[in-house]
Amino acid sequence: MGIEFAKGHGTQNDFVVLADAEGKLELTDDRVRALCDRNRGLGADGVLRVVRSEHVADAPEGTKAEWFMDYRNADGSIAEMCGNGVRVFANYLVQAKLAEAGSFLVGTRAGDKPVVVHEDGSVTVDMGPARIVGESTATVSGRAFHGIAVDVGNPHLVCVTDVEIADLDLTVPPGHDPVMFPHGVNVEFISQLSESELRMRVHERGVGETRSCGTGTVAAVAAVLHRSGRAGGELLVNIPGGQVRVSIGEETSTLTGPAVLVAEGTLSDSWWLGG
Numbered sequence: 138m139g140i141e142f143a144k145g146h147g148t149q150n151d152f153v154v155l156a157d158a159e160g161k162l163e164l165t166d167d168r169v170r171a172l173c174d175r176n177r178g179l180g181a182d183g184v185l186r187v188v189r190s191e192h193v194a195d196a197p198e199g200t201k202a203e204w205f206m207d208y209r210n211a212d213g214s215i216a217e218m219c220g221n222g223v224r225v226f227a228n229y230l231v232q233a234k235l236a237e238a239g240s241f242l243v244g245t246r247a248g249d250k251p252v253v254v255h256e257d258g259s260v261t262v263d264m265g266p267a268r269i270v271g272e273s274t275a276t277v278s279g280r281a282f283h284g285i286a287v288d289v290g291n292p293h294l295v296c297v298t299d300v301e302i303a304d305l306d307l308t309v310p311p312g313h314d315p316v317m318f319p320h321g322v323n324v325e326f327i328s329q330l331s332e333s334e335l336r337m338r339v340h341e342r343g344v345g346e347t348r349s350c351g352t353g354t355v356a357a358v359a360a361v362l363h364r365s366g367r368a369g370g371e372l373l374v375n376i377p378g379g380q381v382r383v384s385i386g387e388e389t390s391t392l393t394g395p396a397v398l399v400a401e402g403t404l405s406d407s408w409w410l411g412g
């Protein structure tokens with residue numbers, strides 16, 4: 138019978154989208170790793186399972202969204218939220234005629250996220266508050282970087298630096314404080330280009346270096362504003378995979394950027410069963 142999938146990306150942070158309305162798929166860690174493998178699977182930074190919220194055992198209490206984004210990192214781990222993934226997910230719902238373009242809610246483990254799917258396929262997501270939760274240090278190639286810890290539903294450590302970020306070796310996970318981040322952390326390195334524009338590289342928990350991280354861009358803007366004593370503002374963030382716009386207000390934050398559906402197809406049963 139095969140299993141329907143789509144492949145998409147948001148600023149080149151790429152995902153396999155699995156249609157599983159009734160929550161019947163057995164999405165094991167091994168299967169996620171195989172799907173995300175760029176040699177033996179489809180290749181992606183993560184998996185977005187499209188499932189009705191009522192079939193998700195660990196959906197937060199009070200979830201109102203009809204559709205839930207069950208997000209997995211490429212290593213099989215579960216994360217609370219994915220800012221690029223939620224844009225791709227929203228666009229998928231519209232293309233698959235599971236939602237109408239315009240405004241609707243997407244369920245996530247970090248709560249329901251209001252999204253607006255624009256006519257050009259770009260998506261604005263109300264990401265909720267980006268909370269500054271402390272300070273810590275990340276280590277790259279033996280060098281320590283001061284970081285601001287930000288909670289965007291998932292954990293981030295944002296390091297604003299004068300060092301040329303293109304030169305950092307992010308093939309190895311940056312060192313971090315395991316007491317402050319017992320479940321790991323996404324680490325962002327930021328160059329401030331101007332009052333209104335940043336450049337960012339990121340090492341994602343459960344994935345490695347990616348070409349973009351939506352929650353990371355929100356954390357980055359929150360940290361930069363916090364450093365300069367500003368309560369809110371709007372900045373453009375340039376990542377290797379493109380550009381997004383982040384707005385931080387007193388109560389919430391928004392992320393706007395592209396969401397591209399690349400392909401759709403069917404996974405063979407034999408591949409799915411063999412992993």
Ligand SMILES: N[C@@H](CCC[C@H](N)C(=O)O)C(=O)O
Nearest residue numbers: 216219220221291350351352
């Ligand atoms: N790429 C995502 C973040 C995905 C989850 C992250 N790796 C984690 O474990 O918290 C984004 O666009 O936000």
